Amino acid sequence: xxxxxxxxSYTFCVILMVxxxxxxxxxxxxxxxxxTTFQGECHDTAAMMAELVANDVYVLNLLSLxxxxxxxxxxxxxxxxYIMDADGVVLADGxxxxxxxxxxxxxxxxxxxxxxxxWLSRIDAGGLTVGGPLWLSDxxxxxxxxxxxxxxxxxxxxHEATHAxxxxxxxxxxxxxxxxxxxxxxxxxxxxxxxxxxxxIGAGDLTTRVHLQRRDELGRLAEAINGMAAGLEQGQxxxxxxxxxxxxxxxxxxxxxxxxxxxxxxxxIVERACSLLQAERCLLALRRGEGQSFAFQASSGTLTEELxxxxxxxxxxxxxxxxxxAAPQVVDDYLQDYRESPFLATAAMAGIRSAVAVPLRARGTxxxxxxxxxxxxxxxxxxxxxxxSALADQAAIAIENAQLxxxxxxxxxxxxxxxETRTRELQASNARLKELDRLKSEFVSDVxxxxxxxxxSIKGYIDYLLEGIVGELSPPQHDFLTRVxxxxxxxxxxxxxxxDLARIEAGQVDTHLVTFAMAEVATEVLETLRPLAVxxxxxxxxxxxxxxxxxxxxxxHLAQVLLNLLHNAVKFTPIGGKVRVRxxxxxxxxxxxxVQDTGEGIPAEELARIFDQFYQVxxxxxxxxxxxxxxxxxxxxxxxxxGHLWVTSQxxxxxxxxxxxxxxxxxxxG
Amino acid sequence: MKxxxxxxxxxxxxxxxxxxxxxxxxAVELASNGREALDRVRAMVPDGIFLDLRMPVMDGxxxxxxxxxxxxxxxxIIITAxxxxxxSRHMRARGARGCLVKPFDPQVxxxxxxxxxxxxxxxx
Numbered sequence: 001x002x003x004x005x006x007x008x009s010y011t012f013c014v015i016l017m018v019x020x021x022x023x024x025x026x027x028x029x030x031x032x033x034x035x036t037t038f039q040g041e042c043h044d045t046a047a048m049m050a051e052l053v054a055n056d057v058y059v060l061n062l063l064s065l066x067x068x069x070x071x072x073x074x075x076x077x078x079x080x081x082y083i084m085d086a087d088g089v090v091l092a093d094g095x096x097x098x099x100x101x102x103x104x105x106x107x108x109x110x111x112x113x114x115x116x117x118x119w120l121s122r123i124d125a126g127g128l129t130v131g132g133p134l135w136l137s138d139x140x141x142x143x144x145x146x147x148x149x150x151x152x153x154x155x156x157x158x159h160e161a162t163h164a165x166x167x168x169x170x171x172x173x174x175x176x177x178x179x180x181x182x183x184x185x186x187x188x189x190x191x192x193x194x195x196x197x198x199x200x201i202g203a204g205d206l207t208t209r210v211h212l213q214r215r216d217e218l219g220r221l222a223e224a225i226n227g228m229a230a231g232l233e234q235g236q237x238x239x240x241x242x243x244x245x246x247x248x249x250x251x252x253x254x255x256x257x258x259x260x261x262x263x264x265x266x267x268x269i270v271e272r273a274c275s276l277l278q279a280e281r282c283l284l285a286l287r288r289g290e291g292q293s294f295a296f297q298a299s300s301g302t303l304t305e306e307l308x309x310x311x312x313x314x315x316x317x318x319x320x321x322x323x324x325x326a327a328p329q330v331v332d333d334y335l336q337d338y339r340e341s342p343f344l345a346t347a348a349m350a351g352i353r354s355a356v357a358v359p360l361r362a363r364g365t366x367x368x369x370x371x372x373x374x375x376x377x378x379x380x381x382x383x384x385x386x387x388x389s390a391l392a393d394q395a396a397i398a399i400e401n402a403q404l405x406x407x408x409x410x411x412x413x414x415x416x417x418x419x420e421t422r423t424r425e426l427q428a429s430n431a432r433l434k435e436l437d438r439l440k441s442e443f444v445s446d447v448x449x450x451x452x453x454x455x456x457s458i459k460g461y462i463d464y465l466l467e468g469i470v471g472e473l474s475p476p477q478h479d480f481l482t483r484v485x486x487x488x489x490x491x492x493x494x495x496x497x498x499x500d501l502a503r504i505e506a507g508q509v510d511t512h513l514v515t516f517a518m519a520e521v522a523t524e525v526l527e528t529l530r531p532l533a534v535x536x537x538x539x540x541x542x543x544x545x546x547x548x549x550x551x552x553x554x555x556x557h558l559a560q561v562l563l564n565l566l567h568n569a570v571k572f573t574p575i576g577g578k579v580r581v582r583x584x585x586x587x588x589x590x591x592x593x594x595v596q597d598t599g600e601g602i603p604a605e606e607l608a609r610i611f612d613q614f615y616q617v618x619x620x621x622x623x624x625x626x627x628x629x630x631x632x633x634x635x636x637x638x639x640x641x642x643g644h645l646w647v648t649s650q651x652x653x654x655x656x657x658x659x660x661x662x663x664x665x666x667x668x669x670g
Numbered sequence: 671m672k673x674x675x676x677x678x679x680x681x682x683x684x685x686x687x688x689x690x691x692x693x694x695x696x697a698v699e700l701a702s703n704g705r706e707a708l709d710r711v712r713a714m715v716p717d718g719i720f721l722d723l724r725m726p727v728m729d730g731x732x733x734x735x736x737x738x739x740x741x742x743x744x745x746x747i748i749i750t751a752x753x754x755x756x757x758s759r760h761m762r763a764r765g766a767r768g769c770l771v772k773p774f775d776p777q778v779x780x781x782x783x784x785x786x787x788x789x790x791x792x793x794x
Contacts (some may be wrong), residue, residue, distance in 0.1 A: 449724075452772045455772075456680075456683060456773035456774070458772040464690055469689070469690065492773055511760065
């Protein structure tokens with residue numbers, strides 16, 4: 001329930017109760033007064049009548065009595081009247097018929113009417129009955145008179161008075177209600193206005209004011225609310241100012257720390273400091289190297305030559321003072337405060353009158369000074385000093401980062417130059433190596449070719465001498481020439497292998513790729529070597545898979561590999577020994593070829609070296625010396641076709657050479 | 671008696687082959703480069719030619735092409751000091767009847783003669 005309705009209803013109830021009570025009291029009083037007055041009048045009337053009729057009663061002139069009573073009854077308020085003698089017998093009842101004559105009426109006013117000497121009256125439903133004694137002039141009581149008055153008139157009067165009173169009361173109530181309405185309105189309206197205002201303020205509209213021209217408590221309350229709103233508004237404005245400042249500082253911080261190169265970083269710092277403090281000019285000095293000397297490095301606008309040349313040490317001038325005390329300084333008038341400064345002339349020329357200077361601090365040391373200046377004295381306050389200090393904190397970090405970046409960059413440049421030099425050297429040396437390699441291959445190829453030509457002649461002549469084409473040879477001649485022939489053959493093998501190796505290493509080997517079964521080649525090679533094996537008394541065996549074992553390679557090359565392995569095996573296996581070739585296709589997608597002998601085996605310490613060029617195991621034990629290149633070539637050829645060759649051996653138990661090659665399916669045939 | 675032309679820039683090899691081939695009952699003509707070989711063939715067409723590849727003036731490759739074009743019926747046997755299978759395959763593909771890789775065994779020469787000219791030891 002609103003205050004207004006409460007006020008309204010309370011006021012109205014009070015008015016109603018007071019008005020009602022007054023009204024009821026007035027009605028009761030009015031009625032009492034009217035009745036009393038009427039009763040008095042009736043007594044007077046009855047007493048007057050009693051005087052008038054007393055003589056007639058005395059003389060018992062009934063006619064006159066009747067007439068007098070009849071006359072009296074002309075009065076409309078008199079309902080009846082009768083006269084009784086001293087004994088209470090009715091003499092006349094005021095009617096023509098006089099039917100009550102000689103009757104003793106039950107005492108209308110009680111039995112004592114006849115004895116009492118005063119006038120009695122009684123009010124009942126019928127009206128007002130007044131009765132009293134009839135006196136003779138000598139004071140002798142001769143009878144009684146009873147008069148019945150009608151109360152119609154009185155009642156009417158009372159009614160009228162009551163009505164009037166009620167109307168008055170209602171009018172009063174109406175006026176009271178209006179008054180209550182007015183009062184409640186007068187009180188509640190400003191309260192509502194203040195509630196509205198308080199809500200608006202609460203919702204953030206701090207410009208809301210209560211407009212109330214009153215001198216009472218409500219007026220003071222409104223003033224208090226307005227004061228509070230004004231205070232809040234001011235506080236909020238200050239807060240917004242601070243937030244904007246913090247935001248600006250943050251943004252500047254972000255901006256300057258995003259820079260990595262020192263020069264632009266410094267320039268950005270002075271530009272931003274200038275705009276943040278709305279200063280005319282901003283200067284930034286940095287420590288020079290590790291020493292105690294500082295120099296101006298950046299200025300908003302351009303850094304004049306005088307300033308750029310100016311170096312200061314701790315304690316010298318304003319900036320030196322800042323460095324020395326490590327505390328911000330606000331200068332209201334430089335010309336007054338720094339009269340002793342060695343830089344007074346420069347400052348005056350540069351138009352520095354008032355200034356704020358703050359230290360740039362990084363990791364506990366002063367790395368420089370940031371300063372804003374104005375040509376006008378007294379331009380800066382503690383507020384400016386705080387803002388510049390806040391900016392300086394960010395700036396110092398950015399400067400340090402930029403300096404570090406600079407150092408790293410220089411270092412990186414040195415490293416890059418170094419790397420480039422080295423790379424160039426490596427490239428040159430690589431090219432040279434390649435060229436040397438090529439020259440080597442070419443040389444080997446040429447030498448091999450050039451060696452072959454004279455060897456062809458030597459070998460040819462000896463071969464045909466031994467064949468006896470030009471005549472029979474003596475046994476010693478034959479023996480000597482046979483030895484020459486063996487060495488020539490070895491020389492030819494050596495040269496052939498050398499050339500092969502040079503080709504493989506230079507990647508110049510010609511490959512004629514076909515798909516074939518390893519078992520086929522093995523069979524052929526085995527047949528080639530059979531005469532040698534039979535001569536040596538070595539058994540040759542072949543285990544081949546039922547199907548598969550297809551590889552894709554140069555057939556001649558693999559024949560060469562297998563021939564080399566088998567030839568070695570036969571060569572190093574003593575009489576009665578066995579050499580077995582086993583071929584199997586095994587997952588995943590490999591063809592394995594194994595050459596196993598029961599020869600003398602290879603010592604463990606030599607196993608690792610047997611694929612080296614020109615390495616020969618126990619050459620003295622071999623019946624004929626090889627080139628020392630066979631295994632090297634075999635290994636390289638197997639690797640050329642994506643396979644791999646290995647050896648296992650145990651001294652006295654024989655050796656096992658194995659190699660794998662990638663298997664191909666039947667469909668790849670061709 | 672079949673007439674063979676042997677072409678090689680090495681006089682020792684020419685001398686050797688002449689001796690062996692004559693011992694095997696062939697009439698032998700010699701030339702020391704491709705140009706000379708062509709002159710000899712124009713004077714008289716032989717029954718077969720042994721042709722070295724690396725020679726001065728005109729090498730064996732050039733001479734081979736001309737000889738194949740002008741006398742496709744004359745069998746040519748290549749003599750080479752290059753031991754890669756490639757040269758042999760290559761020249762056979764171009765029409766060479768055989769290929770002798772220097773230095774060659776007497777057995778290989780005899781096999782070549784048998785296959786190219788139907789030669790038999792002690793025969794013809």
